[in-house]
Amino acid sequence: MKPSITNSVNYYLCVKYLFPLIRDKEFYIRLRDNFAVIEIWNYPAPKPTIEELNEAWPDADIYFRLEEIKKETIKRLIASDWTHLTDNPLSPEKQEEWRFYRRKLRVFPEVCDPYNPNWPKEPSNNEAKEEKKESKKTKKSGKENE
DSSP: OOOOOOSHHHHHHHHHHHOTTOOGGGEEEEEETTEEEEEEEOSSSOOOOHHHHHHHHHHHHHHHHHHHHHHHHHHHHHHTGGGGSTTOOOOHHHHHHHHHHHHHHHHHHHHSOTTSOOOOOOOOOHHHHHHHHHHHHHHHHHHHHO
């Protein structure tokens, strides 16, 4: 089933998809009685018709969904960077689990369904949390002994 344009934001995204260099102040789209109208067009290329935007929407929809998935992938990779630090509290087995998880994340945008992304499951952090608690206890008891 092809997605359909349902609001002015989607028309806006279609214009951005078809004309990647266009700036926001160069066009304006308004919905009037459920009908889109391009009210302002100050761009050197010919103004697209609403039919052209409707035709481009399925590709634009996938493109922008994948862009959001890529952004989320980067956030998840950054959030798991600590697992690759040399002084991380993980066992070698857990480090391998995290390596595998990060490998899955890197390819995820290329293999996922953009309409229903099924994200890889993050390995449990129980071991790391316990290690951090022990580390805090050791520091506290060291200060008390001083």
